[in-house]
Amino acid sequence: MGSSSTVQASLSGVTRVYPAGGAGKPVHALGPIDLELRAGEFFSVVGPSGCGKSTLLDVMAGLAPPSSGTIAFEGKPVRGQVPDGIGVVFQEDASFPWLTAYDNAAFAARQAGLPENEVRARVEHTLSFMGLMPFAGAYPAQLSGGMRQRVCIARTLVTRPRLLLLDEPFGALDQQTRLLMGDELLALWRETGATVLLITHSLDEAALLSDRIGVMSARPGTFIDLVETGWPRERDSRIVSRPEFGELTGRIWAGLRDQSMRALAAAR
């Protein structure tokens, strides 16, 4: 994309410290983080467990305030609430069990006050694109975990976010499903032109999907490496067989191995 050099969102000097509870010490969970997301890029964040990846997403989305530093989205500071134009998909299944897949997908768009015919057009387009149209009338309880998560992705996409924040949305799924969901995500990314920030613990997923990968240290999480993958925009999971894929995962792991061992030691 021609606009790949425009900065869409930026974090500068962002930290998050959880205040001390009772007699405990305050927990320095994140940062300082400096990051500039380019409009339209696919950026993944990998890091050892507990390094503050999800905290980073919460802070970027405006769901949690930073303890210091500033966040800007499209030039405006993010503070206190989720800005218009940002869509979030969570790791946990957040589909509403009392609504059908269709009404779940339409929820955010209706909430945004779009006219019902526009909502219908967008929902039908998104569900069709994702192959979910046959299940439009089904309730989440009738769907598998993977499909429920796709309904959540559809719900977010229907609002046409310009920045899509994904917090390990495939974390609970098996490897084969993840690869296919990754392909679908790439297709959606190309179709919508949105910027994607994907939090993941899977090196493969990051190496496969991203234009750039931010590798985080153990807590308090900071970026220790930024990797450009150089993949073409047209790509899918078949690139796992390319030799560059192995080199990429090797490079990420080289940085991450030490950090993961530290995180593991700290957890013991």
Next chain:
Amino acid sequence: MRAAADVDVPVPASPPAVRRAGRLGDSALVLLGLLALWQFGSWVVGAAVLPAPAATLAKLWAIMSSSDFGGHAWETGRAFLSALAIAFAAGLAIGLLLGAHRLSAEVAEPILVALYAIPKITLYPIILLLFGLGISAKIAFGVIHGIVPVAVFTMAAVRNIRPVYLRAARAMRLTPVQTAGRIMLPAALPGIVSGLRIGFSLTLLGTLIGEMFASQRGIGYLLVKAMETNDVATVVALATLLIVVATIVSGALLALNRRLDRSPKPGR
């Protein structure tokens, strides 16, 4: 384990009409079995102790056709419906308030559970002193039976709303009022209806017990009078009437509960 189900295929559900017919058939079988058991029991212990189903039905018809039955039924119905309205309204209000405030809920829960465990009949003399011998005492006694389960279930239903729903609500920029109406209410409704179902049964129990002591009117009074004169046929006929009414309403509430509760069940 979940891989196959996760890829795409939803579990095919049998058509609702077939399932409903199956459930009705099962209920009819259970009913027939109970009637057979009743008849058999009557043969074993003798009709003087346990009148047979047919004789009971005839007796019930005779009681209901008698001129003063309408007045007694109206008295019980009036007391019960008043008690139910108060128990539901107050129980819901208490439950919603406690559910919204974590500290209050933690303080109140053991107190409510303790109240629930008290044999409330021991409080009846106090209730009679407070409310006198009329309908108010019956209503009050019905209320103290029904209010606690409604409050406890409502509180639990509100507190057990999955946090990710509330995070999703914030990510979709819902106002607090919208979050209450569009997320919290539908999420908590199945649990609340469970509480109403149990509250219904206990309020009926309380009202009838109230009528059995220190009362000159109502079905509970008729029951006690029949017991005093060893009129077994009347006792069994009235008990049957109460059981049928309670079962029908409780069944209707259970059906409503099932309709509302579409949450994915564990193991899916």
